[in-house]
Amino acid sequence: MANDVIVETRNLTKIYRDFWGRQKKVALRALNLEIYRGEIFGLLGPNGSGKTTTIKLLLGLLFPNEGEALVFGEPATQVKKNERIGYLPEESYLYRFLNAEETLDFYGRLFDLPADQRRQRAQKLIDMVGLSQDKRRILKEYSKGMRQRIGLAQALINDPDLVILDEPTSGLDPIGTRWMKDLILDLRKEGKTVIMCSHRLEDVQDVCDRIAILNEGELQELGKVDVLLEDANRVEMRASGLRLNDELRRDLDEVLQRYGGKLEFIGHPTTTLEDLFLRIVKESKEHPGRRYLPPKEGEDKKTDDGEKPIGSPFAKEGADAEG
Amino acid sequence: MFAVLVIEREPLTWAQLPGMVQLWIEGTGVYAMAGLVLVVLFRALRPANAPLCSAPIWKATLFLGSVSLLLLAAAGVLYAADSTSENRSWVFRSGCIGAITAVLLPILENLFSLRWRRIWALAIISFKEAIRRKVLWVFSALALVFLFASWYLPYTPQYQLRSYVNTVYRAMTPLLIVVAGLLAAFSIPADLRHQTMHTIVTKPVERFEIVLGRCLGYILLMTLVQFVITAFSLVYVARGVDPAAAEESYKARVPVFGELTVERAKSVGREWGYRKYITAETGNRAFWVFHELPDFSKRNSVRCEFEFDIFRTTKGVQGRGIYCTFVFETPRWNSKRLNDYNIDREWLSANLSAREADVRAQSERERWFPETLQRRLRLIQTIQAFRAQTEKRETSDRDQLALANALADEYGRYELRSKEVRDYHTLFIDAPGRLFAKKGDETSDRPPLFVIVRCESPTQYLGVAEHDLYLLADERSFEVNFFKGAIGLWLRICLVITVAIALSTYLTGVISFLVTMMLYLAGLTANFIQSVAEGTIQGGGPLESALRLAKQVNPLVPLDQTPTTRLFLGVDEVFRFVMRLFLNVIPDVERHDLTNYVANGFDIPVGQLVVDNVMPLVGYLIGWMVVGFYLLKSREIAA
Ligand SMILES: Nc1ncnc2c1ncn2[C@@H]1O[C@H](COP(=O)(O)OP(=O)(O)OP(=O)(O)O)[C@@H](O)[C@H]1O
Ligand SMILES: [Mg+2]
Numbered sequence: 001m002a003n004d005v006i007v008e009t010r011n012l013t014k015i016y017r018d019f020w021g022r023q024k025k026v027a028l029r030a031l032n033l034e035i036y037r038g039e040i041f042g043l044l045g046p047n048g049s050g051k052t053t054t055i056k057l058l059l060g061l062l063f064p065n066e067g068e069a070l071v072f073g074e075p076a077t078q079v080k081k082n083e084r085i086g087y088l089p090e091e092s093y094l095y096r097f098l099n100a101e102e103t104l105d106f107y108g109r110l111f112d113l114p115a116d117q118r119r120q121r122a123q124k125l126i127d128m129v130g131l132s133q134d135k136r137r138i139l140k141e142y143s144k145g146m147r148q149r150i151g152l153a154q155a156l157i158n159d160p161d162l163v164i165l166d167e168p169t170s171g172l173d174p175i176g177t178r179w180m181k182d183l184i185l186d187l188r189k190e191g192k193t194v195i196m197c198s199h200r201l202e203d204v205q206d207v208c209d210r211i212a213i214l215n216e217g218e219l220q221e222l223g224k225v226d227v228l229l230e231d232a233n234r235v236e237m238r239a240s241g242l243r244l245n246d247e248l249r250r251d252l253d254e255v256l257q258r259y260g261g262k263l264e265f266i267g268h269p270t271t272t273l274e275d276l277f278l279r280i281v282k283e284s285k286e287h288p289g290r291r292y293l294p295p296k297e298g299e300d301k302k303t304d305d306g307e308k309p310i311g312s313p314f315a316k317e318g319a320d321a322e323g
Numbered sequence: 324m325f326a327v328l329v330i331e332r333e334p335l336t337w338a339q340l341p342g343m344v345q346l347w348i349e350g351t352g353v354y355a356m357a358g359l360v361l362v363v364l365f366r367a368l369r370p371a372n373a374p375l376c377s378a379p380i381w382k383a384t385l386f387l388g389s390v391s392l393l394l395l396a397a398a399g400v401l402y403a404a405d406s407t408s409e410n411r412s413w414v415f416r417s418g419c420i421g422a423i424t425a426v427l428l429p430i431l432e433n434l435f436s437l438r439w440r441r442i443w444a445l446a447i448i449s450f451k452e453a454i455r456r457k458v459l460w461v462f463s464a465l466a467l468v469f470l471f472a473s474w475y476l477p478y479t480p481q482y483q484l485r486s487y488v489n490t491v492y493r494a495m496t497p498l499l500i501v502v503a504g505l506l507a508a509f510s511i512p513a514d515l516r517h518q519t520m521h522t523i524v525t526k527p528v529e530r531f532e533i534v535l536g537r538c539l540g541y542i543l544l545m546t547l548v549q550f551v552i553t554a555f556s557l558v559y560v561a562r563g564v565d566p567a568a569a570e571e572s573y574k575a576r577v578p579v580f581g582e583l584t585v586e587r588a589k590s591v592g593r594e595w596g597y598r599k600y601i602t603a604e605t606g607n608r609a610f611w612v613f614h615e616l617p618d619f620s621k622r623n624s625v626r627c628e629f630e631f632d633i634f635r636t637t638k639g640v641q642g643r644g645i646y647c648t649f650v651f652e653t654p655r656w657n658s659k660r661l662n663d664y665n666i667d668r669e670w671l672s673a674n675l676s677a678r679e680a681d682v683r684a685q686s687e688r689e690r691w692f693p694e695t696l697q698r699r700l701r702l703i704q705t706i707q708a709f710r711a712q713t714e715k716r717e718t719s720d721r722d723q724l725a726l727a728n729a730l731a732d733e734y735g736r737y738e739l740r741s742k743e744v745r746d747y748h749t750l751f752i753d754a755p756g757r758l759f760a761k762k763g764d765e766t767s768d769r770p771p772l773f774v775i776v777r778c779e780s781p782t783q784y785l786g787v788a789e790h791d792l793y794l795l796a797d798e799r800s801f802e803v804n805f806f807k808g809a810i811g812l813w814l815r816i817c818l819v820i821t822v823a824i825a826l827s828t829y830l831t832g833v834i835s836f837l838v839t840m841m842l843y844l845a846g847l848t849a850n851f852i853q854s855v856a857e858g859t860i861q862g863g864g865p866l867e868s869a870l871r872l873a874k875q876v877n878p879l880v881p882l883d884q885t886p887t888t889r890l891f892l893g894v895d896e897v898f899r900f901v902m903r904l905f906l907n908v909i910p911d912v913e914r915h916d917l918t919n920y921v922a923n924g925f926d927i928p929v930g931q932l933v934v935d936n937v938m939p940l941v942g943y944l945i946g947w948m949v950v951g952f953y954l955l956k957s958r959e960i961a962a
Contacts, residue, residue: 062959079528082525087522110528111527
């Protein structure tokens with residue numbers, strides 16, 4: 001299963017030219033990639049490094065100057081391959097005068113789906129992306145995140161085998177981001193192949209099996225995420241049920257020195273802002289009507305409990321096993 | 324009363340269709356070849372390209388294209404060698420057919436991948452977009468016309484209907500055309516700019532489906548709009564027109580036209596040669612030959628309407644027209660019987676009451692030849708039968724009509740003398756229906772009817788044109804005809820939409836719109852440009868005229884056949900061919916103007932709509948569709 005090649009690029013090169021054929025920009029230089037069935041593949045790189053260009057080449061929106069892009073074993077310029085592809089553009093380029101239902105119906109028609117199937121899938125997808133409340137509102141009134149959600153629903157209307165996502169998490173709040181990441185993982189569970197590009201590294205790190213790093217149109221790094229990120233010279237450990245003190249530090253240092261290592265850092269972990277945010281929103285849902293109260297005058301902003309984050313009046317109740 | 328149908332150009336007929344198809348093939352073939360060469364060159368120069376079709380089809384296209392190119396080159400060589408050779412046109416034509424086929428092959432292959440559901444979805448999108456963006460509010464501008472136009476329109480009954488119809492059509496036309504052009508020209512460029520196109524072409528949508536869907540959507544939308552506007556206009560015209568005017572022209576005549584011959588036409592040095600003139604001189608007459616007639620044999624009378632121009636050399640009597648003789652002759656008429664006809668006619672006119680005639684006939688029994696008696700008894704019988712049949716209809720000219728019918732039945736001829744003809748007024752004669760009676764003795768190879776017109780008033784000239792006189796086969800509903808007239812405008816809308824969309828697959832919205840409108844305007848003057856290009860002007864093409872100038876040869880004198888003149892004339896013919904090609908790009912918009920028919924109360928024949936309107940338009944638009952296909956297919960959507 002893992003060795004089925006879904007996407008293959010050979011020596012793929014794209015040079016943007018103006019009308020007279022003069023060279024404007026080499027956006028992609030001799031890219032060689034293979035993407036396998038059932039994996040989540042991440043394209044990484046700074047702005048303008050050629051991520052979107054690569055994706056557009058895979059979709060046949062652009063034609064390569066050299067080399068070729070094969071999708072499902074066929075040239076990317078073939079229209080037929082689109083039947084098995086779902087694509088979420090960088091910004092969701094949808095008709096703003098349609099509402100969510102009409103949008104999904106329209107794209108369903110483009111897949112030549114019969115009416116009952118269109119209705120069924122649209123219903124399911126709207127529920128899945130959480131837009132049931134707003135499905136009759138036109139997209140012009142949607143916020144960026146809502147558009148991203150309907151864009152994703154649109155990309156899944158044909159139950160695709162290959163899903164291509166350009167910046168899937170852009171414009172989404174942390175909950176949306178988490179939801180999107182879970183969804184991408186679910187897609188993999190269903191046996192679909194996902195290609196995504198992003199410069200939010202933590203997103204890529206969380207979901208991708210393999211990544212390619214592009215810079216200035218050239219492939220810099222390619223491989224499995226865990227292998228790439230593994231730092232073989234360092235060891236990390238985590239322990240619970242005790243507080244840090246000098247004695248412990250000394251003992252640990254001693255043990256490490258015995259094995260030829262050196263203690264670099266020891267301390268209490270801080271939770272991520274993401275986790276904090278998620279917890280706050282969750283608690284606010286559980287306790288509607290609560291709101292943040294500014295600390296009383298003269299009161300020190302720091303709470304005595306060092307582990308508790310600042311500015312969360314109801315954090316005390318929720319301080320359980322998180323982190 | 325002002326109902327003359329001035330047709331500057333004869334509408335095409337089914338019989339001319341093969342010739343038109345041939346012209347189309349020759350005109351389109353050269354473009355197809357040029358287009359194919361361009362496509363191949365373009366693709367050779369630009370490495371970044373998508374295939375236009377599957378590899379085998381593309382090979383076939385290239386092969387067929389090269390063969391056609393050779394054929395066309397051969398035709399050129401043949402032409403240079405001997406410009407009169409018959410072979411060259413044959414070789415040329417096959418080259419053209421080959422080129423057209425080569426260009427169409429990729430499209431034909433693509434047709435198999437098209438899905439109606441996708442085209443329909445794209446059409447609906449265009450439709451919804453226009454409605455939700457509230458584009459159609461523009462048409463409220465028409466309300467102004469409806470509200471205020473009647474202040475400026477003339478009241479005189481003979482002009483009223485005409486100006487009403489003309490006004491509403493003139494108000495509708497530019498508005499509909501411009502809105503259709505704007506909608507169509509900006510649709511695909513807007514899709515590209517907002518990148519909504521990206522989402523569409525990454526679905527299994529054929530690029531050609533986008534062109535077709537957009538065309539269909541806007542055509543549907545404009546059809547709906549036009550239908551509503553036309554219905555409103557019709558109500559406006561129907562309510563605004565005064566009853567007297569309605570009586571004259573609020574109908575749709577179905578005319579039967581004949582072919583006009585004018586014997587010894589006079590020149591009065593007037594107008595643009597549309598009419599020919601006759602005087603009272605002997606042998607100076609106009610006659611119409613009717614080659615085909617509907618079945619009139621069951622009718623009591625058949626109305627013949629006419630409207631002539633009078634050119635006066637003397638003042639005549641104020642307010643009076645001039646006098647003419649009209650003769651209707653069928654194949655049953657035998658000119659040897661002219662004497663009998665005249666005598667019988669006199670005799671019957673003198674004894675108009677049939678009973679009286681009967682009594683006279685009885686008393687004169689002995690004095691007449693037996694065959695005269697037989698004949699007159701027959702005539703009297705016919706008159707009585709006619710009277711019995713039309714008992715209830717008590718009209719003043721019933722007796723006259725009975726007499727005319729009896730004579731027509733007997734002789735196959737009807738003559739009306741001293742009919743007063745007025746300038747530019749539609750007048751009529753009721754020809755007797757028995758003229759067209761089937762008696763089984765007519766020789767079938769002669770045309771069924773001649774109508775001869777002579778001028779009786781000396782020193783006056785009577786101007787006639789082919790469409791000035793016609794038989795009225797039927798009168799149909801004005802309302803239906805009003806909508807038929809709207810089809811002309813509808814076809815123009817289709818034209819503008821298709822051209823604008825085809826252009827906008829490559830050009831920006833503004834440019835597409837401007838080019839479309841320029842083509843449209845050029846089309847309005849196409850007739851003029853065409854006459855220049857087709858060498859109907861005297862003095863020949865540019866080189867010939869230059870030669871004549873240099874040699875100081877009068878345009879009417881033929882040039883002597885030196886090699887130089889031959890070369891020059893050859894180059895001129897090539898020039899004319901190039902001009903004709905250039906003209907092929909310009910839409911023949913004027914063709915689709917049917918207002919004249921509606922305004923003057925003439926029915927628009929359905930057959931004519933098909934042959935003279937729909938088919939030329941289809942021929943023209945095929946080219947633009949092909950352009951749209953190739954441009955969008957070879958375009959990088961995201962570049
Ligand atoms: N249509 C175009 N014409 C000319 N140059 C272009 C075009 N599209 C992209 N480029 C150039 O190609 C390079 C790669 O662009 P691309 O959009 O692939 O970057 P990206 O990796 O997606 O960046 P980002 O993270 O900002 O989305 C850039 O330098 C860009 O300026
Ligand atoms: Mg990008």
